[in-house]
Amino acid sequence: MSDDSRVVLDYHQRTKHQLNGYAKGPASLDWDDQPNPFRRFEGCETLALPQPGADLACRFADLDHPETIPAQPPTLANLGLLLELAFGLSAWKQFGPDRWALRCNPSSGNLHPTEAYLLSTAPEVLAPGVYHYVSHDHLLERRCRFDTADLPAGLYVGLSSIHWREAWKYGERAFRYCQHDIGHALAALSYAAGCLGWNIELLSETGDAEIGAWLGLDRDSDFVADERETPDLFCRIDTGTGAEGEFSGPALSQALQSGEWFGVAKRLSGRHFYRWPIIDQVAEHTLKPTTPAERETWPTADLASPSHDQLASRLIRQRRSAQHFNGKSAPLPLADFYRILAALLPAAKPPFTAWNWPAQVHFVLFVHRVDGLEPGLYFLPRAADAADAIRPACSADYNWHRIDAPFDFYRLQAGNVRQAAKTLSCHQPIASDSAFSLGMLARFADNVSVEAWRYRRLFWECGLLGQILYLEAEAAGVRGTGIGCFFDDAVHGVLGLQDQTWQSLYHFTVGEPLDDNRLQTLPAYAHLARPAADADCKPD
Template sequence: MNALEYHLRTRHFPNRFAKSLGYLDWENQPSPYKSYFEAEQIPLKKITPPKKTYEKLYLKNEPNPINLETIALMLRYSLAINAQKVYGPSSWYVRVNPSSGNLHPEETYIIFKNGVYHFNVKNFSLELLAKSDKNIIENGFLIILNSIPLRESWKYGERALRYCLLDSGHAIAALRFSTNLLGWNMKKARIEKEYFLSKFNFHQNEEEIFEAAFFVFEDKIPDIDLKILKNLEFKTAYSPLSKEKVRWEIIFESAKKLKDETKSEFIKKDISFLPSAFDAYEIIDNRRSALGFKQKYLPKNDFLDILDKTLHRKIPPFDVEITANLIDFLIFVNRVEGIESGIYYFDRKKAKLSLIEKGDFSQSAKFINCVQDLGSDSAFTINMIAPIPTNENYKSIMFESGMIGHILYLEAEAKGVRGCGIGCFFDDLITKEILNDEKKIATYGFSVGVPLIDERIIKL
């Protein structure tokens, strides 16, 4: 099944949702944490970061030395646990990076100097999977991002591959902002994935899907000796994530056909910043998905500034060169001071906002987004759209959607409001009914507004 066939088959409709189990098998919910029990555990230090002004998320920073302490700082402010939600007798952890349903399909591996490591999120440690007498990589390190679809398909069934790709986009953007604050560069690693992943034994209990790999460095792309890597002995035994599982063949059949051959295209438009009351690390650490919204207005300048930050410039996070500037926005403006309520189209290549129709369409935004109040109560709600995908660009399209979502999360926090990603929407109502364009697909939704306070959050 090719990318387009997969995306069309996993659409939601008002009278029919994409295929799933139809219930939540709580006895067999996959663990969101993976641990290699035979590997040596290397605890990471939690370091208080320096103060960085908000705009430093996007601008160049002075480089820090690359070592385990600074790698720990990078992970702490991109992929780590940083809070707990408590509701009655139940509690669960939440992380710096967003994920649909807080299910977190991502797994992170790092090749640094002479070691291959897995990031153990729960313990905030690195697990040494393999070690060499000689350095595998010089002048930086390599990050590998994978997904375990089982964590998403447990709840979302066939649509899970979409969420794996979107969550990978979130993770890529989170890593890029974090590496940039440390003064490092991060670029897509263009090496044959089968060659350097052959020893990782990702198929022992649950299947992992390779998503992307990135070099992280100060000024020169690292040298990596794949021959050393290929000959290493790996300790890859890990505990099963669930007792029983349902394997959705469509996910793995479709994922195998996806390529990664996108060429990045950037717009040339100067960036400017509105002042923020929060510093960069504070914004990252405070990011949460809004529980709901108060029906209050957002200033026009904040709205326009948020849109501006999503433009595909050659700065973080898009400078990792894994996206192609293919996403535009259908926007429901519900409550923005100085802008008439209505449906708008935002062309990201031209940085142009156009009115489609005036009026209060907040209830339409609610219905289209699976009848969720997030659509109607927000200041504005975005539905991201893209051209008909191919096997070559589908990953890039979904990564870009997730990366934009992460920008929207941080920008909302910088403005003192909050955002929430929306993965559930009625695809055809967006593309066929409103846009009247069968050559577009809907990829992701996002709302921004004044949040209801989630009293369950305990910062860690």
């Protein structure tokens, strides 16, 4: 095992919540110095994107068969719509004098450490350059211009993380949550592209150093030291026109060497009272090198229609994280439950069309109220060998009763598991008042031992699955919530797991939400009233 892998395993163990104590975090929150959730750069040209809020004809059920969705033309308006549906604002909430934004891509604590960049080598759509997307203003900040004469036309999206935004609240465990959010963001981008009849191709062979250079994240003088961004993912937008040439990382790097860079990142916080050096350490030891290209082939999706099908763009914008659930609501219909679970299985549909690796994450479910299904503890494998692989590691008390379902599904133990779900999820009622909650079990030690950077990849996969759960819950007429706070080893103890071969990395819960009528909901972009786009940044 490499030193990198040992550091990662030590970090993971150190940042577990335990029944007798939580992972290290700030003793108090400096609310007056909460990081600005919107990064901006000073000294850049800006390009105001066309007004957001447009709807597309694509319905949510259409995304099960993306090949049937007509491709929209690659225009600036459609590019803006892609960014809005993936990373833009979905609403504002207000309680008394406090007002905060919600976004289409969810985030732990609504802190939003994920930043999105657009890179264009397609002058007929967008002047060549590197752009930072500002969701608050729905605009692009042009960070770099460069000559694309020797490059094929293409549009690319890069994702990065500002660890400080998350660590301000969550301390040492924040690195985990940043990786969750990257997975959510990738899935949100894939769904948004699917609505346009486009596809997101994850260029997973690229290394962090390459992405950092392409997005300008390696320019130390452009960032406050404690608020640096770390590169995560780089994707190509396939607009279905066939005009995109073959991507070449070395050619892009060479073109950018003569690029002209602009702008300096504005400070997000005035103070950084707490420091979490272990986050910088684990980030350093999980840097991804350039790797061989990987592409998985997924089977065609075979899903029943969602019970609350609607325009996909509207469903995406209405997604929320439920804060409370009705613990006495009617059971979730079995058909809806099976549709949600089936959507988690790899298939040739968003967001799996943007995911290049075999399934490493599987589910243990706490079923509370599903019509026609006995309450209890269940297991859903997402790969053919997963049940056989984990069964010997689990408690011998479980009976592994095969459920008559459209996929492999097992009941481990029947009975009321509401209190167990609540206790394991840091005593949160959202895990027990829902229709069901779940934990995501990853093949852990084997992955991290082979390549330390896979630690991040496991959390990305969990976040991607979480985004599926969010949207499928909305399509079932209910609501979901990601749960990052759970007692790691207590979860493993319930299952009888003894070592780090399998680890629970993320929890989630789905049910009928209870709305807080004290909160006002305001339109996402009512604050935008602006002139036409900056002429300096119009497509060349």
